[in-house]
Amino acid sequence: MLYDxxxxxLSGMVITLSVGIASLLMALLLGLAGAAAKLSKSRWLxxxxxxxxxxxxxxxxxxxMLLIFYGGQTLLNDLAPRLGFADAININPFVAxxxxxxxxxxxxxxxxxxxxxxxxxxxxxxxxxxxGMSIVQVFVRITLPQLVRFALPGFQNNWLVLxxxxxxxxxxxxxxxxxxxxxxxxxxxxxxxxxxxxAILYLAITTVSILLLQMVGKRYSIGVKAAQL
Amino acid sequence: MNFEAIxxxxxxxxxxxxxxxxxxxxxxxxxLAVALPLGVMRASPKAWLxxxxxxxxxxxxxxxxxxxxxxxxxxxxxxxxxRESIFWLWFKSAWFCAMLAFAVNTCAxxxxxxxxxxxxxxxxxxxxxxxxxxxxxxxxxxxLLPSALRRALPAYSNEAIMMLHGTSLAxxxxxxxxxxAAREMNSRFYLPFEAFVTAGVFYxxxxxxxxxxxxxxxxxxxxxxxxxx
Numbered sequence: 001m002l003y004d005x006x007x008x009x010l011s012g013m014v015i016t017l018s019v020g021i022a023s024l025l026m027a028l029l030l031g032l033a034g035a036a037a038k039l040s041k042s043r044w045l046x047x048x049x050x051x052x053x054x055x056x057x058x059x060x061x062x063x064x065m066l067l068i069f070y071g072g073q074t075l076l077n078d079l080a081p082r083l084g085f086a087d088a089i090n091i092n093p094f095v096a097x098x099x100x101x102x103x104x105x106x107x108x109x110x111x112x113x114x115x116x117x118x119x120x121x122x123x124x125x126x127x128x129x130x131x132g133m134s135i136v137q138v139f140v141r142i143t144l145p146q147l148v149r150f151a152l153p154g155f156q157n158n159w160l161v162l163x164x165x166x167x168x169x170x171x172x173x174x175x176x177x178x179x180x181x182x183x184x185x186x187x188x189x190x191x192x193x194x195x196x197x198x199a200i201l202y203l204a205i206t207t208v209s210i211l212l213l214q215m216v217g218k219r220y221s222i223g224v225k226a227a228q229l
Numbered sequence: 230m231n232f233e234a235i236x237x238x239x240x241x242x243x244x245x246x247x248x249x250x251x252x253x254x255x256x257x258x259x260x261l262a263v264a265l266p267l268g269v270m271r272a273s274p275k276a277w278l279x280x281x282x283x284x285x286x287x288x289x290x291x292x293x294x295x296x297x298x299x300x301x302x303x304x305x306x307x308x309x310x311x312r313e314s315i316f317w318l319w320f321k322s323a324w325f326c327a328m329l330a331f332a333v334n335t336c337a338x339x340x341x342x343x344x345x346x347x348x349x350x351x352x353x354x355x356x357x358x359x360x361x362x363x364x365x366x367x368x369x370x371x372x373l374l375p376s377a378l379r380r381a382l383p384a385y386s387n388e389a390i391m392m393l394h395g396t397s398l399a400x401x402x403x404x405x406x407x408x409x410a411a412r413e414m415n416s417r418f419y420l421p422f423e424a425f426v427t428a429g430v431f432y433x434x435x436x437x438x439x440x441x442x443x444x445x446x447x448x449x450x451x452x453x454x455x456x457x458x
Contacts, residue, residue: 070421
């Protein structure tokens with residue numbers, strides 16, 4: 001029974017991973033922008049970024065997802081005729097999922113990156129500028145390598161939570177791993193087996209992620225003495 | 230914004246808030262009660278105690294809560310013996326399944342939080358207690374747990390807020406919690422924007438109340454570790 005549906009569920013895993021990685025890219029951009037805004041001197045930017053992180057982290061993922069999927073759809077339906085489109089534009093669940101998850105985890109990554117940037121002594125950046133580097137060079141050569149090191153533990157947490165929240169996209173109809181496990185469960189009347197299979201595959205994703213990030217962590221903490229009691 | 234429709238649906242939202250709070254309180258209390266012994270086990274240097282606890286938290290924290298909820302609610306119904314046992318009275322109710330899934334989930338995270346706090350206890354504190362002639366049991370109850378549980382408070386407040394947001398999954402298994410109320414309002418009036426934004430405002434308010442409560446708790450029990458102004 002399981003073998004008949006396994007290829008189908010495994011190709012759903014590809015969709016789960018694509019949603020995860022696409023929304024991670026969006027979240028990384030939003031997180032860096034948010035951290036830059038929160039650490040900037042402009043009161044407006046700080047205010048907007050604080051509003052963003054507070055509201056997003058105060059509302060459940062599922063509610064935001066339903067809001068963007070259904071609310072965004074009615075907004076598009078209202079806008080489409082005015083913009084000259086004859087047919088209604090449909091939001092595809094993949095796009096809605098990636099946008100929502102990316103938007104939500106951008107808020108979490110903002111806090112992770114902010115903490116990491118604050119952990120780098122300001123003197124290092126000042127020294128870079130004193131040597132005549134441009135702001136971009138200072139960021140790429142001095143801030144970024146250390147940012148990766150300091151942000152990695154928080155980033156690992158954020159990524160693991162992100163992958164698990166992609167399961168919610170099945171609720172708005174994306175045929176990811178969870179959705180296909182549900183279909184197989186309905187067709188065979190053996191939900192326990194198929195949801196267990198989905199659980200094992202999620203566990204595999206998280207396990208591989210942890211191992212990979214540990215390797216990255218090792219690479220980026222070369223030359224740092226581990227604190228020991 | 231159609232405020233009339235929102236106004237008309239407010240009783241629905243208040244009922245939903247009550248459901249959300251019930252789910253939250255029951256799962257947090259049950260989860261914490263089981264996490265306490267598990268956390269002590271997890272922090273134990275004896276492998277036969279810490280390994281099983283690690284295994285439990287690893288599996289639960291590595292899989293999405295939605296999968297766990299579906300496994301309990303839909304999955305167990307697959308088995309004939311389950312449907313004929315006396316437990317079926319409970320397992321056929323969405324209420325019980327949601328509470329169980331949430332409690333198991335928060336239990337795993339809380340176990341890690343408590344274990345982390347226990348491991349971070351200053352060795353001198355325990356040495357001092359032992360040299361005063363306290364037995365291991367007395368040290369555990371009088372020194373280790375009061376000190377560790379207090380220090381676990383900030384991390385636990387995050388967990389409680391995550392759990393508040395996690396209860397939104399109850400709407401997927403037919404319960405009318407806050408998210409369920411929003412979905413019902415959406416299907417009644419077809420006003421997704423109003424419906425989910427209202428739910429978001431309710432969640433935000435609940436989040437702020439929780440944050441305030443934990444801040445008060447920290448001022449009561451963690452005041453000795455506050456940085457001096």
